[in-house]
Amino acid sequence: MPSLKQITTKIKSVRSTRRIMGAMKLIAAVRLQKAQAALMAYRPYSDAYRDVVLNVAALSESEDHPLLRVPEEKTNLHVLFFTSDRGLCGSFNSALIRNMQRYVEEQSEVFGNIKLSFVGRRGRDYFSRNGLTTGKYYTGVNEKNSRKFSEELAAALTEEFRVGESDEIVLAYNHFVSAISQKMTFERLLPLSAQEADDGGAESSSDYIFEPEKERIIGSILPKYVQVRIERAMNESLTSEHAARMTAMENATSNADEVIAKLTLLFNKTRQAIITTELMDIVNGTEAQKGGNE
Amino acid sequence: MAEKLRLKIITPEKLVFDGEVEELVAPGQMGEFGVLPGHVPFLSVLHPGRLRFKTEESGENTLIIHGGLADIKDDTISILTDQSEDPEEVDVAAARKDAEGFQRELDELQDAEPSQREELDKKLRIARARAGE
Numbered sequence: 001m002p003s004l005k006q007i008t009t010k011i012k013s014v015r016s017t018r019r020i021m022g023a024m025k026l027i028a029a030v031r032l033q034k035a036q037a038a039l040m041a042y043r044p045y046s047d048a049y050r051d052v053v054l055n056v057a058a059l060s061e062s063e064d065h066p067l068l069r070v071p072e073e074k075t076n077l078h079v080l081f082f083t084s085d086r087g088l089c090g091s092f093n094s095a096l097i098r099n100m101q102r103y104v105e106e107q108s109e110v111f112g113n114i115k116l117s118f119v120g121r122r123g124r125d126y127f128s129r130n131g132l133t134t135g136k137y138y139t140g141v142n143e144k145n146s147r148k149f150s151e152e153l154a155a156a157l158t159e160e161f162r163v164g165e166s167d168e169i170v171l172a173y174n175h176f177v178s179a180i181s182q183k184m185t186f187e188r189l190l191p192l193s194a195q196e197a198d199d200g201g202a203e204s205s206s207d208y209i210f211e212p213e214k215e216r217i218i219g220s221i222l223p224k225y226v227q228v229r230i231e232r233a234m235n236e237s238l239t240s241e242h243a244a245r246m247t248a249m250e251n252a253t254s255n256a257d258e259v260i261a262k263l264t265l266l267f268n269k270t271r272q273a274i275i276t277t278e279l280m281d282i283v284n285g286t287e288a289q290k291g292g293n294e
Numbered sequence: 295m296a297e298k299l300r301l302k303i304i305t306p307e308k309l310v311f312d313g314e315v316e317e318l319v320a321p322g323q324m325g326e327f328g329v330l331p332g333h334v335p336f337l338s339v340l341h342p343g344r345l346r347f348k349t350e351e352s353g354e355n356t357l358i359i360h361g362g363l364a365d366i367k368d369d370t371i372s373i374l375t376d377q378s379e380d381p382e383e384v385d386v387a388a389a390r391k392d393a394e395g396f397q398r399e400l401d402e403l404q405d406a407e408p409s410q411r412e413e414l415d416k417k418l419r420i421a422r423a424r425a426g427e
Contacts, residue, residue, distance in 0.1 A: 038307075045304045048372050052365045056337065211324050211338040220339055221363060231306075 004274070007267045011260060018256035024088065025249035032179065032242035035143055039176060039235045046232040053225040056218060057192045059208055065218040067158060067226075070191055071167035077111040078135065078166040079103075080153070080189075080230070082173035082237035083123035085139055089241055090248030092174070092182075093122040099184045100172060104132070115166070119149070119234065146234040154227035161190045173233040174240035180247060182240040189229055192222070297331035300370045301347060303357065303378060310357070310378050318347040318371060320364050321423075329366055336366040342419040344381070344426075345373065356381050358423050361416060381426065389424035396421055 002010075062068045081100055083093050100123070104114055117135035118124040124137050136156065141149050160166045168188065175185040210217050301318060303310040318329040321343030329336075342361045348354055362375030396418035403411060 041308045042306050044302075044309055045306045045374060048302070048304050048365075048374055049363075052337065052363060052372070052374070055365075055367075208335045208337065211322055211327075211336070217337060217339055 002266075002270070004267065004270055007263055007270060011263045011267065014256055014259050014263065018253055018260065021249050021252040021256060025246055025253060028242050028246035028249055031143075032239065032246055035235065035239040035242050036176070036179075038143055039239045042232060042235050046228050049221075049225055049228045053192065053221060056214070056221070060214065060218060064215055065222060066162040067190060067222045068192055068218070069161075069164075071164070074110055074167050075112045076166045077107055077114045077168050077170065078117065078157070078160065079107075079114065079170045079172055080117045080119065080157070080233075081123045081127075082171070082233055083118065083120035084237075084241040085121040085141075087122070088248065089245035090251070092241060092244035092248075093120075093126075096172075096174060096184060097123060097126050100127075103172065103186060111168070117153075119153075119237070141234055141238070143235070143238060146231055146238070150227050150231035150234055153230050154223065157189070157230075158223050158226050166190075171229065171233045173237040174244075176236050176239040176243065179243045182243060185236075187229070187233070189226060297369065299329065299331050299333075301373070302371065303345070303359075303373045303375065305375055305378055307377075313349060315347040315349050315371075318345070320345050320373070321359075322364070329371060331369055333366050333369070335368075336364070338364045340364055340373070340375070342416060343423045345378075358384065358420075360420050379424065381424075384424045384426075386425055389421050389426075393418060393421035393425050 057068060060068055062070045079100075081096075083096050087093070104116075107114055114132070115135045116123075116127055116132055117137065118127075119138045119141055121139050124134065124139075128134055136153070138149055138153070157166075157169055161169055169190045171185075171187045171189050173185060173187075174182040177183055298314040298316060299318065300313075301315045302312045316331075319326055320329070320338070321341045322338045323341050324338075326343075327338070340359065340362045342359065345357045345359050346354065358379040358381055359373065359375040360377040360379075362373060365372045365374070396414055400411065400414050400418060403414065
């Protein structure tokens with residue numbers, strides 16, 4: 001049986017861990033709230049942008065712009081994988097990585113060469129250990145600099161697609177559904193025209209007026225669209241991360257509470273046992289003395 | 295006129311406006327254009343400038359937009375812009391000064407890269423729109 005001192009030390013250490021977890025939970029909750037508000041505001045914009053671009057793409061020929069190019073062969077797949085930089089967010093990263101692995105296995109039957117780029121340290125650490133060809137790597141992305149990072153990424157990715165280095169670019173990120181639910185999503189960023197089919201019946205281009213000419217519109221909105229989608233994925237991923245961390249810390253706090261309750265019980269029991277032993281000693285002692293006197 | 299237009303003004307930060315309007319005038323890249331109900335499908339790139347629209351409740355409204363896109367389809371107008379501002383909240387004097395500064399810079403950069411000039415031109419247009427010129 002552990003001594004009282006050992007138990008008190010243990011309780012103290014669990015208490016201080018609990019305090020840290022509690023603080024992390026609160027921080028995650030505040031950041032989640034902010035990120036969620038930003039995401040909710042960003043969604044209508046990026047969705048509307050997507051609608052416009054898909055509409056234009058459906059009305060265009062693949063020759064109209066390099067970004068509408070339909071690769072003849074599917075050889076090079078480039079996946080941009082969003083994870084978090086830091087841990088302590090439950091199964092957030094491990095679930096992402098597991099899905100990603102399955103996806104890579106599936107796609108390797110279609111594409112000859114798969115390249116992974118990363119936003120977030122966790123995904124990179126895992127896949128570089130496992131020897132997959134890795135492309136770019138970004139870390140330290142947060143709500144404040146997501147625009148800047150997405151612009152940089154968009155420029156690099158569009159260029160890559162334009163010169164034919166990649167035949168398809170996919171974003172892999174956690175889609176934020178609610179604070180307790182996030183869903184991993186694989187979204188094809190480029191080529192655009194392959195999405196036409198599920199866009200449904202677009203009007204014929206003769207009905208649509210473009211100002212300036214269609215080619216110039218495409219040239220100015222397509223690169224922006226790529227940036228918007230990447231920024232959206234960043235926001236979704238960040239919000240999901242905060243939500244996952246909040247849930248994980250919440251669980252950890254209540255686990256710690258349980259451990260503290262158990263330890264306190266053990267402490268009381270031990271204390272009781274010690275008192276009982278001491279009492280028995282005293283009673284035994286006095287009984288023995290009585291016997292001696294008689 | 296019974297028919298109305300549905301107008302949505304969306305920025306990355308928020309949905310600025312979503313409601314019915316009778317008429318809209320927007321700063322297109324090829325010049326200002328007006329939209330009335332029954333307009334043909336239309337897509338235009340917008341310059342930074344002033345967006346004016348008329349609603350039944352509040353009459354004539356003006357917003358400063360920092361460039362963007364206008365998509366008009368089935369009497370629904372979506373304006374996608376990086377940023378929008380209420381003209382009444384703008385410091386006109388400062389904006390005017392900015393505009394002058396950008397103009398001077400632009401004059402000096404006659405033979406700079408086109409992309410650089412374009413960016414400056416956009417800044418200048420934003421400043422002018424804010425100054426109400």
